[in-house]
Amino acid sequence: MHLQNHTTEMDERTFRRFIESYSNDLLYYVRCFTRSKEEAEEIVSDVFFEVWQNRDQIEEIRNIKAWLLTITHNKAISYLRKKDSSNVSITWDEVGEYAIPYELQTPDEALISREEMSRINNIINNLPPRCKQVFILGKIEKLPYKEIANLLDISVKTINIHIAKALELISEGLKK
Incomplete structure (x- = not known):
């Protein structure tokens, strides 16, 4: 997905389209970690907040989906570790x-x-x-x-x- 026209920064309208393009896949991926739709939405929201903060670097990323999944994966694990402060090993038993x-x-x-x-x-x-x-x-x-x-x-x-x-x-x- 080409994110920018001739500007160096992503505008809010383009960013909303970006979110619409990827949010379902990211929510689906996070639901592999969490049992709660609300937790998944919170994690994905954090992912998009980080993306917005780093929007000026998006043009340099070769595979946007892999980059997003990496951020999502890391945020999901961080979230679950914070939620349960014992050192949890994350499993995929409840997809x-x-x-x-x-x-x-x-x-x-x-x-x-x-x-x-x-x-x-x-x-x-x-x-x-x-x-x-x-x-x-x-x-x-x-x-x-x-x-x-x-x-x-x-x-x-x-x-x-x-x-x-x-x-x-x-x-x-x-x-x-």
Whole structure:
């Protein structure tokens, strides 16, 4: 998304369009961490506040979505650590119905019946937590593997292993 016309600063109208373009994806991503819609909205609001503060640097960012997901990921973890001051390890056990929202489907996925989609969502929900996280970032958010590796501090080879395992489990689950 090209954010600026001929000015060096993003104006408020452009920023509102920017928020509209990305807020649903970021809310979806944060809901993987929080059980509360209100908490998710608060975290995403903080993300957009940080983006507004750094709006003069946006032109230099190569992959806006990866940058936003990185900020969102860090803010969600910070928020949860503050909320529960014990050193919590964040899991992906409760993604719930947020596995693959219909509006994020590709045209090929739109050909899949709602029943099949529900089965796929259930399989994704039951993936091991790190496997689920990598699968969501790689196949649903469509982030490049190198950016996922940087975000999660794991190797691209490990990402390939998680994606292959997820696809194998989905395939096996659909055969039942």
